[in-house]
Amino acid sequence: MTANPAPPPVCPQCGQNDMVRRVSNLVQDEPGSPLAQKLAAPRSPRPAAVLGCATSFFATMVSISAAILATGLTELTSMAPRTGLLFGVRDTSVFTGIITFLFVFVGVHAMFVWRQARASRFFRRAFTAWHQASERWQQLHYCHRCDGVFLPGQSSLTPVDQVQMLLYARRPSQPAASPANAPTSAEGG
Structure with missing residues (x-):
């Protein structure tokens, strides 16, 4: 013996259930219809992009560029004696270039990590x-008679065009506070 499926809930606007259908069944049965497109399931969000090799390469290139610039500026403005280093670059210029590279590399990486987080x-x-x-x-x-959607137990019908607001509302079954049902100062205490 098979169990009878539960009858659909009653529409909060017309009080009938003869033209009420579960939205998931409606979308599955009529996939191309305009109504099914309006009532389609919410789309899953895309995951955040992941830091990869391109990020490290970009950070390295920016850091090398900044280090070369800092080394060149220090070389032009420094009064220290030249040493026997490669290309006759001063020790202070090399030190400045290395420090600049490290700070810029860490800074660029930190920016990307912060954006990723x-x-x-x-x-x-x-x-x-x-x-x-x-x-x-x-x-x-969905109630075909009233052309609206509702959650079981909800006290009002939501127009089809506002289905996303109903789905993403913090408390969809709670009626919105309005001046008519807001407590007055006499009721509050």
């Missing part, structure tokens, strides 16, 4: 919101 943090937040929206989407129902 920030992008990863945004992705984690977006992924969490997407996951919650996807779970809500699985529970979402």
Whole structure:
């Protein structure tokens, strides 16, 4: 003996359930329809780009360029005696170039690491919101009579054009506070 599926929930606007369908079934049954496109499942966010070889190469090239520039400027402005180093460069110029290379290399890498961490943090937040929206989407129902969507237990119908707002709302089943249902100062205490 097979169990009968549970009847669809009642539409909060018309109070009927004869024209109510689960959104996921509607999208699956009518994939190309304009309604199915409006009610499509939320899209998963893209993960943050990962630091790679190109980042290290870029940091190295910028650092070498800065080191050469710092070495040249120090060589032009330094009064120290020339030494027997390669190309007759002064010790202070070499030291300045090495220090500049290290600082610029670490600075450029730190900037990329900071951007990577920030992008990863945004992705984690977006992924969490997407996951919650996807779970809500699985529970979402559509009333053909009223042309709106709702979550079971919700007290109002949401227009199809605002489905994304419903899915990504922090508390979709709570009615929004309005002057009519906001507590007055006499009620508050």
